[in-house]
Structure formats: structure tokens, C-alpha cells
Amino acid sequence: MIEKGLLRINDLHVNTENKEILRSLNLTVNKGEVHVIMGPNGAGKSTLMNVIMGHPNYEVTKGSIEFDAEDITEMNTDERARKGIFLSFQTPEEVPGITVEGMLKGAKFAITGKPLKFFQFRKDMKEKLDLLHFDESYAQRYLNVGFSGGEKKKSEILQMMMLDPKLAILDEIDSGLDVDAVRNVADGINHFLNEEKSLLIITHSSKLLEYIKPDFVHVLTDGRIVKTGDASVAEEIINHGFTEYKEVVNS
Amino acid sequence: MAKKKTIVEDIDRRIYDIKNEDKFNYKSEKGLTKEIILDISRKKNEPGWMTDFRLKSLETYEAMGLPTWGPNLDALDMNNIVTYVKPDTEMKGDWSEVPDEIKDTFDKLGIPKAEHEYLAGVGAQYDSEVVYHSIKEELVKQGVIYTDMETAVREYEDIIKQYFMKLVPPNDHKFVALHGAVWSGGSFVYVPEGVQVDIPLQSYFRSNSPGAGQFEHTLIIVEKGAKLHFIEGCSAPKYNVTNLHAGCVELYVKEDASLRYSTIENWSRNMMNLNTKRATVDKNGTIEWISGSFGSKVSMLYPMSILKGEGAKSEFTGISFAGKGQVLDTGTKVVHAAPYTSSTINTKSISKGGGEAIYRGSVKVTSNAHHSQSTISCESLMLDDISRSDTIPALDIMNDEVTIGHEAKIGRISDEAIFYLMTRGISEEEAKAMIVRGFAEPIAKELPLEYAVEMNNLIKLELEGSIG
Ligand SMILES: Nc1ncnc2c1ncn2[C@@H]1O[C@H](COP(=O)(O)OP(=O)(O)O)[C@@H](O)[C@H]1O
Ligand SMILES: [Mg+2]
Numbered sequence: 001m002i003e004k005g006l007l008r009i010n011d012l013h014v015n016t017e018n019k020e021i022l023r024s025l026n027l028t029v030n031k032g033e034v035h036v037i038m039g040p041n042g043a044g045k046s047t048l049m050n051v052i053m054g055h056p057n058y059e060v061t062k063g064s065i066e067f068d069a070e071d072i073t074e075m076n077t078d079e080r081a082r083k084g085i086f087l088s089f090q091t092p093e094e095v096p097g098i099t100v101e102g103m104l105k106g107a108k109f110a111i112t113g114k115p116l117k118f119f120q121f122r123k124d125m126k127e128k129l130d131l132l133h134f135d136e137s138y139a140q141r142y143l144n145v146g147f148s149g150g151e152k153k154k155s156e157i158l159q160m161m162m163l164d165p166k167l168a169i170l171d172e173i174d175s176g177l178d179v180d181a182v183r184n185v186a187d188g189i190n191h192f193l194n195e196e197k198s199l200l201i202i203t204h205s206s207k208l209l210e211y212i213k214p215d216f217v218h219v220l221t222d223g224r225i226v227k228t229g230d231a232s233v234a235e236e237i238i239n240h241g242f243t244e245y246k247e248v249v250n251s
Numbered sequence: 252m253a254k255k256k257t258i259v260e261d262i263d264r265r266i267y268d269i270k271n272e273d274k275f276n277y278k279s280e281k282g283l284t285k286e287i288i289l290d291i292s293r294k295k296n297e298p299g300w301m302t303d304f305r306l307k308s309l310e311t312y313e314a315m316g317l318p319t320w321g322p323n324l325d326a327l328d329m330n331n332i333v334t335y336v337k338p339d340t341e342m343k344g345d346w347s348e349v350p351d352e353i354k355d356t357f358d359k360l361g362i363p364k365a366e367h368e369y370l371a372g373v374g375a376q377y378d379s380e381v382v383y384h385s386i387k388e389e390l391v392k393q394g395v396i397y398t399d400m401e402t403a404v405r406e407y408e409d410i411i412k413q414y415f416m417k418l419v420p421p422n423d424h425k426f427v428a429l430h431g432a433v434w435s436g437g438s439f440v441y442v443p444e445g446v447q448v449d450i451p452l453q454s455y456f457r458s459n460s461p462g463a464g465q466f467e468h469t470l471i472i473v474e475k476g477a478k479l480h481f482i483e484g485c486s487a488p489k490y491n492v493t494n495l496h497a498g499c500v501e502l503y504v505k506e507d508a509s510l511r512y513s514t515i516e517n518w519s520r521n522m523m524n525l526n527t528k529r530a531t532v533d534k535n536g537t538i539e540w541i542s543g544s545f546g547s548k549v550s551m552l553y554p555m556s557i558l559k560g561e562g563a564k565s566e567f568t569g570i571s572f573a574g575k576g577q578v579l580d581t582g583t584k585v586v587h588a589a590p591y592t593s594s595t596i597n598t599k600s601i602s603k604g605g606g607e608a609i610y611r612g613s614v615k616v617t618s619n620a621h622h623s624q625s626t627i628s629c630e631s632l633m634l635d636d637i638s639r640s641d642t643i644p645a646l647d648i649m650n651d652e653v654t655i656g657h658e659a660k661i662g663r664i665s666d667e668a669i670f671y672l673m674t675r676g677i678s679e680e681e682a683k684a685m686i687v688r689g690f691a692e693p694i695a696k697e698l699p700l701e702y703a704v705e706m707n708n709l710i711k712l713e714l715e716g717s718i719g
Contacts, residue, residue: 053674056666081676093671097689106685107675142689163675 005066006031006198007052007085007167012063014044014051014223021047022223025063029167032195034212036234037202039220040242045202046090048220049171052200053087054080068166082111084166088156088173090202095143100155101125103143104162111163128161131191133184150181157188168192169200174208186211206238221245267517267546269359270488271352273460275378279335281462285309288432291335295401295435298408308421308431315425321611322549322578326493327523334433336378336460342399343383353377360486362455365701370482371450372397376467378460379435390448396441397452400468403439410441414470418501418557419529426497426525430466434499437467442477442508451480451513451699456498458487458518464495471501473508473536480511482699486546489519493548496522502530502538506560509537515702517709518546520576526552534560534589541697544571544581545709553611555584558592558623569598570694570706573606573638574713582612582643587620587653596627599694601687603634603713613645616653624654631661632690634683634714684714 005028014022021044029035039045051058052065054077064073072080095103104125109116129136134154144152153173160168170189174182189212193199203209209231217233218225219242226245227233277294279287288309292302317324343349346363357363357375366373372386374397381399390397396407404411421431438454458465473479487494496518504510510530518524524547530538540554556565567583585594600608610629631640642659664686672682687710688695695703 053670055670076679077670077673078676078678078682081674087674089671089674093665093668095668095671095686095689097692098672098685103672103675103677103685106677106681107672110678110681111676159675 005029006068007200008066009052010064010066012051012065013061014047015059015061016047016057020061020223021058022051025224027218027225029198029200031166031198033215034193034199035201036209036214036217037200037220038204038217038234038237043220044223045220046171049087049169049200049202052080052169053077053085078110081165086160086163086165086168088153088160088168088170090171090175092144092152092156094145094147096145098143099140100143100158101139104159107159107163125158125162128158128188132158132188133180134158149176150178153177153185154181154188157185161188161192164192166196167198167200171202172204173201174203174205179207182207183211206234209234219245267486267519268488269356271356271459274339274352275336275460276339277335277337278460279333281333282330283309283312283332283334283429283432287334291433291435294335294337297404300412301404304416305432308428311421312425312428312432315422315428317425318551321551322580324523324549326548327495328493331462331492332495333460333463334466335435336463337380338377338382340382342381342402344385346383349383353382356457356459357383357455360455360457360484361701362453365453369450369699370453371448372452374399374438374452374454376436376454376456378458378463379465381436381438386452387450393446394443395446395448396439398439400434400437400439400470403470407439407441410472411439411470414472414501414503415468416499416501418503418531419499419527423527427499427527430468430497430499430527433464434466434468436465437469437498439469440471440479440481442473442479444474445476446474447478448480449478451482453482453484456483456485458485458494458496458522461490462492462494464497466496467498469498469500471510471512472503473505473510475505476507477505478509480513482702483512483514484517484702485515486517487519487522490521492521494519494522496524496526496547498526500526500528500554502528504530504532504536504538506533507535508533509539511539511541513541513699513702515543515698515705516546516550516552520546520548522547524550524552526550528552528554529557530555530565531557531559532563532565535562536560537564537566540565540567540569540583542567542569542581543694543698543702543706544569544579545706547579548577550579550581552581553584555586556594557586557588558594559588561589562591563589564592565594567594567596567598568694568697570691571598571600571608572710572713573600573602573608575604575606578607578609580607580609580611582610584613585615585625587614587616587623587625590619590621590623592620592623594625596625596629597694598629599691600629600631600640601634601690602631602638602640605637607639607641609641609643611643613647614655615647616650618649621650621652623650626656627658629659630690632687633661633663634687680714684711687714
């Protein structure tokens with residue numbers, strides 16, 4: 001039998017405000033695989049990630065999304081998360097009045113459906129904060145409020161590690177980070193990764209890919225995937241840009 | 252999306268909605284007449300000056316018109332309000348002597364437990380009269396007085412005569428005049444010079460009788476250098492008739508004294524809450540108001556601080572939550588009447604389901620109050636498109652050497668924040684509740700712990716019906 005794929009996107013068409021952003025997009029991510037998506041600004045990368053998570057602003061006009069052998073195209077966002085999808089946002093929201101720890105406890109409880117073991121939770125969190133070189137006090141701060149760009153990204157990775165999804169989607173996790181922060185974030189991702197976990201990463205730079213080796217690299221332009229290959233595709237784009245692919249689309 | 256279709260009114264307000272049978276020892280006729288007032292006064296066995304005071308207040312009431320501003324008060328028909336309901340018991344100093352049904356109600360409201368765990372004294376009023384009062388022995392030894400107003404009128408007549416409705420005179424507005432005529436119950440606290448009452452006292456006002464009014468009077472005097480934290484709680488079960496609450500609170504904070512007055516008001520949605528609270532603060536004294544307004548159909552509540560001594564301070568921290576059918580018109584007034592006085596006003600309001608949350612406040616600085624400062628911050632959060640929120644601040648500054656800061660923010664609950672939390676596995680309902688709790692958090696942490704927990708529960712109850 002052919003591997004069914006953890007995430008399967010079939011002929012996906014997506015509209016927002018009556019404008020088609022994604023058209024006929026296909027993508028399969030199997031268990032244990034690391035996929036990278038590259039593409040010029042405005043290509044629809046973040047849209048794709050948001051649609052996988054079920055953002056209410058985007059309308060799927062055609063096609064389907066399956067996760068873990070279940071059609072999730074119409075599923076509520078929170079349910080998708082509880083099934084094991086995690087999205088690290090390109091620009092994480094600031095939510096006043098809710099601490100990072102408080103939110104994580106609520107989320108953990110929602111996902112596992114079991115009462116939290118507080119001592120264990122604290123211990124886990126401390127371990128992860130240390131690994132990310134993230135000061136413990138950040139767990140007690142309001143969710144992303146007043147965090148620098150880099151701190152927001154570390155906060156996303158902390159959340160990913162604590163919630164332990166099957167598929168983590170990381171939208172430009174490395175954008176705007178200094179070299180040390182990229183390494184911290186990469187350490188977090190590698191700590192999380194194993195043959196059971198899958199990753200879908202959007203990136204523009206090679207730095208993160210020095211630490212995390214992709215199995216597949218996809219090029220997304222104008223709302224569809226125009227090329228899929230191995231790590232060499234990323235290298236080529238970083239060196240030569242997207243011009244070649246734009247021509248492919250226009251021809 | 253799967254939507255939960257609970258209607259807010261159908262939500263079980265749990266403990267608040269316990270309705271006891273309308274048992275009473277005595278209940279006055281509906282409406283307001285001289286005879287009713289004489290009757291109340293006779294039942295209370297009051298001195299003649301108080302009877303006269305009541306009758307004079309009634310005249311004032313009859314001569315005055317309704318307020319010409321603020322929420323619509325049409326739901327209130329004074330001819331249908333029962334002004335005095337004497338519960339079927341005398342005041343007790345021991346819970347075991349309080350009739351079971353009444354005691355059960357206070358049990359469920361957590362009062363005896365709180366008394367046991369973190370209070371230095373408790374007063375519990377049921378309809379028009381106080382049914383239980385207690386104070387820790389060591390406070391009595393230090394000369395602290397904490398008792399119901401009726402006892403105070405009899406036993407501390409001189410003090411009461413000197414202070415009663417002097418800060419809030421009956422001609423202040425129509426409902427204060429009404430209060431002067433029919434007041435009943437409430438608490439009297441006297442803290443002698445230099446005495447620090449570190450553990451709070453709490454009075455709880457429970458209204459059980461349908462169509463009745465509650466008019467408790469709270470009078471607190473904190474003498475020079477003394478300190479007190481007083482907590483006031485109120486609730487009632489919901490009836491289909493209109494109830495009225497027109498209490499009056501007078502606080503005297505003397506030189507170097509400090510008073511924290513915390514209120515959680517959770518009247519049912521048939522209550523007209525037209526309450527008047529005022530504090531006067533002497534040199535270097537401090538009044539802190541903590542005010543949570545959740546219940547009632549209509550509230551008009553603007554605790555006022557008169558900073559009359561040099562260096563006097565007032566801090567007002569308030570939160571209100573207006574749900575469907577509620578108009579909560581609340582705020583605070585400050586009068587800076589001396590140099591170097593300061594005030595801080597920090598309010599948050601939440602509205603949903605068509606509820607209206609209005610901040611109405613005023614800061615006045617008199618011409619002699621140089622070097623005074625005031626910081627005002629009002630934030631409101633609307634949970635949907637049909638709710639309303641408004642900020643009506645008035646400033647009246649008669650001196651140039653003052654510093655005034657004012658900030659007002661009106662916002663809607665952020666869809667992106669809800670989505671963010673939902674991507675973490677949290678349900679839409681819980682995400683909203685978390686955001687609202689987060690909004691309220693800076694205020695909630697000022698509330699006594701039990702009330703903060705209760706407030707969070709109320710927010711959750713409110714939001715369970717808010718989706719769909
Ligand atoms: N909510 C939205 N409303 C309107 N246009 C949108 C919205 N989200 C995305 N778009 C548009 O869709 C296109 C793709 O955006 P996006 O997915 O953010 O691109 P990328 O992440 O690849 O840079 C852009 O033209 C963008 O302006
Ligand atoms: Mg993007």
C-alpha cells in the first residue's frame with residue numbers, strides 16, 4: 001500500500017476577499033519528513049499555512065486538506081490543533097493579560113484532556129526555556145507583549161516544544177533573528193524532531209538550513225507549487241533568486 | 252463551525268439565584284407614604300431626631316425630580332416598590348441562631364467560610380435588616396466598633412448624629428432623599444486613632460424579597476493614622492418585577508489614615524442600582540476604591556472622593572461587565588480641594604450581547620489646589636457589534652499648576668488573538684474567556700482573592716452564551 005501521508009493537500013484553491021490566492025496546490029508531507037517551502041513575497045506561503053490551520057478569513061473554494069487520514073477542510077481551528085498541527089506565526093499576536101505559562105497550561109489541558117501535573121509541567125518548561133536560552137521570567141510575562149522579534153519567535157518554539165504536535169508548521173521562524181537566536185531556535189527544533197514528527201518550514205535564508213536538513217524543498221509562486229526537489233533547490237534559490245520560476249509561471 | 256447556542260438569561264447564575272420563600276416578619280405596603288415611614292421608624296425604635304430626619308427626607312424626595320441625564324429609569328415605578336422588608340429573625344452574633352434558610356443562603360455565598368478564613372468581622376444583611384454581625388475580640392479591645400446601623404443609632408447616638416448623611420445630604424439627588432427617608436440596615440465602622448486593622452471587615456447585602464428595595468447605610472470613620480480594609484458584597488436572585496437598591500456609603504478618612512473600600516456588586520438583572528458613595532479625605536489620608544459591577548439592570552454608581560486636606564490621595568480601580576439588557580453607567584468623581592492632592596482613576600469595562608458600559612466621571616480641581624495631579628485611564632472592550640461602550644469624562648480645572656493625564660481606549664476583542672489561541676488547541680469559547688480575563692486581570696488582582704475567583708467564574712458564565 002502506498003504511504004497515505006500525514007498531511008495531504010489536494011488541488012487546493014483558496015480565496016480571500018474574492019481574490020484567488022492559492023490555485024490548484026498539491027502537497028504531501030509524510031511522517032518524519034522535513035519540508036521547506038520557498039517563494040517570493042506575496043506568493044501565498046502564509047496563506048497556505050493559515051488555511052492548513054483553518055483561519056476563518058480564507059475560503060477553500062475547491063480541493064481538500066487531509067490530516068492523519070481525516071478530511072479536515074471544514075474542521076475548527078482548535079480541533080486541528082488538538083489533532084496535532086501546530087503553527088508558528090510569521091508575526092505572533094500579542095495577547096495582554098494571559099501569561100505564556102497560563103496559556104500553555106490551558107492549551108496542554110485542551111490537547112491532552114487530562115488534568116495537568118503541575119510539577120512536571122514546570123520542570124519540562126524550565127528545561128525548554130534553558131535549551132532556548134530564554135530567561136525563565138518570560139514564562140510569567142503576558143503572551144508576546146513587548147517581546148522583541150527574536151523573543152516572539154523563541155516563544156513560538158517554546159510553545160511548539162511544550163505542545164508536542166505531530167506536524168509543526170514554521171512560518172519564517174528565522175526571519176529577523178541574529179545568528180545566536182537562529183541557533184537557539186534550531187536547537188529547539190532539532191530537540192523536537194524525531195522520526196515520528198513532521199515539519200513544514202517557510203524560510204528565505206540558508207542559515208536555518210545549516211542546522212535542519214530538508215528532505216524536500218518546494219517552490220511556491222503565484223499560489224501554486226512550481227517545483228519540488230531536494231536541498232539543492234534551496235541553495236539555488238538563495239544564490240539566484242526566483243526569476244527562473246516566475247518565467248515558468250508566466251510562460 | 253459548531254456553535255453553542257446557550258442564551259445568556261438561561262444561564263444558571265448558581266448561588267446567586269437561590270430564591271428563598273418570601274418569609275418576613277413585617278413588610279411595608281408598596282409605595283411611599285408618611286405612614287410607611289413612621290411605621291419603619293417605630294419598628295426600629297429610633298430616637299425622635301431620626302424620625303424627623305426621615306420625614307424631612309421624604310419631603311425632599313417628593314420635591315425633587317429624577318436625574319435629567321444618564322440611563323433611562325422608566326422601569327422603576329416607586330408606587331410598586333416595597334421599601335421595608337423585615338426578615339423573620341432578630342440580629343444574631345452566632346450563625347447557629349440564624350434561621351436555617353437564611354444561613355444556608357449565606358453559606359452558599361461563602362460568607363461564614365470567609366469569616367473563618369480571612370476576615371476580622373462580618374455583617375450579613377437579608378432584605379432590610381442585618382441578621383448577623385461579628386467582630387474579632389482583639390479589635391473590640393482596641394476600640395474598633397463594627398455593628399449594624401440600627402444598633403449604632405441607639406448605642407453611639409452622638410457620633411451618628413454628627414456624621415450621618417452629612418457627607419451625602421438628602422438633597423444631593425432624588426434617590427439619596429429616598430434613602431434618607433427609608434434607610435434600613437447597613438454597617439457602622441469606627442477605627443480609633445492609630446489602630447491598624449490589617450484583616451478586612453466585610454458586609455454582605457442580600458436581597459431576597461421580590462419587588463423590594465434595599466436601602467442600607469454604611470458609615471465608616473477611620474481616625475487619624477488608622478487603617479482599614481472594608482469589603483462590601485451584594486447579590487440577589489432574579490425576579491420578574493423590578494427591585495431597587497439605593498444604598499448610601501459615607502466614608503470619613505482622617506489625617507494620615509487610609510481606607511480601602513472594595514465592592515463586588517452582583518445584583519440580579521431586575522435590579523435598579525442607584526447607589527451613592529462618598530469619601531472625604533483629610534491631610535495625607537488615602538482612600539482606595541476597588542469597584543466591580545457585574546449585575547443589575549441599570550446601575551448609576553459614581554463613588555466620589557473629596558480630597559480636602561493637603562496631600563490627600565484617592566485611587567479608584569473599577570471594572571464593569573454589561574451583558575444583554577444591562578446598562579452600567581459607572582465611574583468616579585474626584586474633587587481636589589487642597590494643594591498637593593493626587594488621584595488615580597483606572598477603569599475597565601466589558602460589554603456584550605447588546606449591553607452598555609459607560610464610564611462617566613469627573614475630576615474637579617479647585618482654585619487653591621495647586622500642585623495637584625490626576626491620572627485617568629479608561630479602557631473598554633466590546634465583545635460584539637451590538638454592544639455599546641462610551642467614555643464621558645469631565646474635567647473642571649481651576650488652577651494652572653496641576654498635572655492631568657487622561658487616556659481612553661475603546662476596543663473590540665481581537666479575532667487574530669482568538670485565532671492564535673485556537674491554533675494552540677483552545678476552544679473559541681475558552682479563548683474568548685481567556686482574553687476577557689486577561690483584559691480584566693490587572694483589576695482582578697486588586698480584588699480580594701475569593702472575589703477575583705468569583706469574577707473569573709462570572710466571566711466564564713457570561714461567555715458560555717456568547718458564541719453564535
Ligand atoms: N486576509 C487577507 N486579505 C487580503 N489579502 C490577503 C490576505 N491575506 C493574504 N492576502 C494577499 O494574498 C497574497 C499572499 O499573501 P501571503 O500568503 O501573506 O504571502 P507570503 O506569505 O507568501 O509572502 C498577497 O497578495 C496578500 O496581499
Ligand atoms: Mg508570509
